[in-house]
Amino acid sequence: MECGVYFTTYKDDMALRRKPLEKLRLALFAALVVIFPFIASPYWLNLANQIALATIGAIGLNILVGYTGQISLGQGAFMAVGAYGAGVLTARLGIPFWLSIPIAALITAAVGVLFGLPSLRLKGLYLAIATLAAQEIVEWTVVHWTSLTGGVEAMVIPAPRILNMRLNTDFRFYWIAVGMAALTALFTANLFRSRVGRAFVAIRDQDIAAEVIGVNVYLYKLLAFGTSSFFVGLSGALLAHYRTIISWERFTLETSIVYLAMIIIGGLGSIQGSFFGAAFMTLLPAFINTAGRALQSTFPAIATVLPAVQQSIFGAIIIFFLIVEPEGLAKLWRDIKNYFYVWPFSY
Amino acid sequence: MKRQISRLQVRDVSLYFGGVTALSEVTLDVYEGEILAIIGPNGAGKTSLLNCISGLYRPQQGHITFVDNNGRHHELTRLRPYQIAQLGIARTFQNIELFRHMTVLDNLMLGRHVHMKGNLLSCGLYWGRQQAEEIAHRERVEEIIDFLEIEHIRRQVVSTLPYGLQKRVELGRALALEPDILLLDEPMAGMNVEEKEDMARFILDINEERGVTVVLIEHDMGVVMDISDRVVALDFGRVIAEGPPDEIRSNELVIQAYLGDESLMAFV
Ligand SMILES: Nc1ncnc2c1ncn2[C@@H]1O[C@H](COP(=O)(O)OP(=O)(O)OP(=O)(O)O)[C@@H](O)[C@H]1O
Numbered sequence A: 001m002e003c004g005v006y007f008t009t010y011k012d013d014m015a016l017r018r019k020p021l022e023k024l025r026l027a028l029f030a031a032l033v034v035i036f037p038f039i040a041s042p043y044w045l046n047l048a049n050q051i052a053l054a055t056i057g058a059i060g061l062n063i064l065v066g067y068t069g070q071i072s073l074g075q076g077a078f079m080a081v082g083a084y085g086a087g088v089l090t091a092r093l094g095i096p097f098w099l100s101i102p103i104a105a106l107i108t109a110a111v112g113v114l115f116g117l118p119s120l121r122l123k124g125l126y127l128a129i130a131t132l133a134a135q136e137i138v139e140w141t142v143v144h145w146t147s148l149t150g151g152v153e154a155m156v157i158p159a160p161r162i163l164n165m166r167l168n169t170d171f172r173f174y175w176i177a178v179g180m181a182a183l184t185a186l187f188t189a190n191l192f193r194s195r196v197g198r199a200f201v202a203i204r205d206q207d208i209a210a211e212v213i214g215v216n217v218y219l220y221k222l223l224a225f226g227t228s229s230f231f232v233g234l235s236g237a238l239l240a241h242y243r244t245i246i247s248w249e250r251f252t253l254e255t256s257i258v259y260l261a262m263i264i265i266g267g268l269g270s271i272q273g274s275f276f277g278a279a280f281m282t283l284l285p286a287f288i289n290t291a292g293r294a295l296q297s298t299f300p301a302i303a304t305v306l307p308a309v310q311q312s313i314f315g316a317i318i319i320f321f322l323i324v325e326p327e328g329l330a331k332l333w334r335d336i337k338n339y340f341y342v343w344p345f346s347y
Numbered sequence B: 001m002k003r004q005i006s007r008l009q010v011r012d013v014s015l016y017f018g019g020v021t022a023l024s025e026v027t028l029d030v031y032e033g034e035i036l037a038i039i040g041p042n043g044a045g046k047t048s049l050l051n052c053i054s055g056l057y058r059p060q061q062g063h064i065t066f067v068d069n070n071g072r073h074h075e076l077t078r079l080r081p082y083q084i085a086q087l088g089i090a091r092t093f094q095n096i097e098l099f100r101h102m103t104v105l106d107n108l109m110l111g112r113h114v115h116m117k118g119n120l121l122s123c124g125l126y127w128g129r130q131q132a133e134e135i136a137h138r139e140r141v142e143e144i145i146d147f148l149e150i151e152h153i154r155r156q157v158v159s160t161l162p163y164g165l166q167k168r169v170e171l172g173r174a175l176a177l178e179p180d181i182l183l184l185d186e187p188m189a190g191m192n193v194e195e196k197e198d199m200a201r202f203i204l205d206i207n208e209e210r211g212v213t214v215v216l217i218e219h220d221m222g223v224v225m226d227i228s229d230r231v232v233a234l235d236f237g238r239v240i241a242e243g244p245p246d247e248i249r250s251n252e253l254v255i256q257a258y259l260g261d262e263s264l265m266a267f268v
């Protein structure tokens, strides 16, 4: 597989992209990302922004679930903390947009550590139930703490601005969303090629062996919850500023499940997979909607069944990936790359 | 005989699981620089003893004291396993406990965890100092890879390796911690003769060249005779004999304990 590529220093050998082809591919992707907003229609720009924000959230969840092996049903709750955190900071306290985002993310990280405490005692299904409790508690708080969040009414926040430039168009927000997604991906990639990330993965694979080799498993589990929640909160905070209107219905248990599906379909423990999953779960409903609307003129009845169709397709795809390709789209992508790496000499 | 300095003192340790007595008033010493073999029939309490030393089990009674390089005493029964690792005690497991989805390299790098300083932020940024740290420790790991002759599999995911190599990688991970005391729970179980010889050679080299004190649980009496300086025999959680290998082999109590245990008939 790796025929013909040698490294003379450990630095090269330990680089994130080791082979020339990988570097080229990354450069091409970056170029595409930069050109895209200039050629895309508003509709596609909107989708791209959604994908970028979902990618941040999916990477966050993947840090916890895919890399550290701690199941979480609290994704929606953590996104809510980030979103309402950013909302309260800007709309109620007048803190500038750019500052509200890291603060909201840090608040979410703290909340994540708090709700990560049960993980010190619980595993698997039991931990899932404990994070479900976190989800319910946050949801309940958001709906009932009306003075702070506006309750079931949507919370409106001012359009984001930097130095008097309003970032309320899809084109302008694109650079922030994509920039933050890229930074998140880079940070995470670095994390998992060095000491702390390795300890996270060790806990996933064999927590007793991790402890015995010197990893403070309690501390690192909480650290994983904190790191994960930071990025999930970041995603929520950006979403709040992007929409400029926050409603609790975006952060329910269903959100948690959609994000779990995202990383399962994309690939657990993979950054690329997080992106693939985010893109897939954003584009698929958009596609189904478009197709549905196109058909609606001929079959008006479709409008009533569309949501059900969407849910069934989601369900079917998740089951497909669980059974046929548990490693998700990232694995398919790897297979394709490997195939072409030796092409045309396939053996 | 190398038995001047006691580095590990097990005193009066008893461990119960409900009605089962796994260890009963076990007292023994591990001396600096020796290879101590712990033998005994199935269920004698050998693994339980190792688990008490590495902090996985907490004995209901007794003390385990570790003396570090500076002569400081540490009461291990009060520490968590990761703290015991930080003191310089590493181990392998009877049923290989590797990080199965990680590469050989990453498994060994985890052995360096206690020696590294990287924190969440420095790892995520991976600038200057963090990168230098990763490279420096990679070099240490490569040295162990050379020593164990596993260069060809360094980038392989551990779960794809054959059993004998996995055992070797697990030894490498423990070795990467640069322990003062290395605890090995049946490192040669399930290996063929050639693999056993390799493993015995590695253990001897680790002991002699790296000066690591070794505590070894082993069923194969031939191996025990060949490589250990001293033997402790357990039966039903009690120490029934202690001494040099050739004395233990002819000890009445030990032979009694093994009678009826056909896995060890070769010994009698
Ligand atoms: N976690 C546990 N829970 C309950 N009982 C245990 C536990 N660990 C060990 N025991 C019991 O303690 C006794 C000693 O077991 P241990 O595993 O220490 O024996 P061993 O000498 O290592 O045997 P083997 O040669 O089979 O590995 C056995 O009766 C065993 O069933």
Ligand SMILES: [Mg+2]
Pocket (backbone or CB within 6 Å): B046, B047, B048, B094
């Ligand atoms: Mg045992």
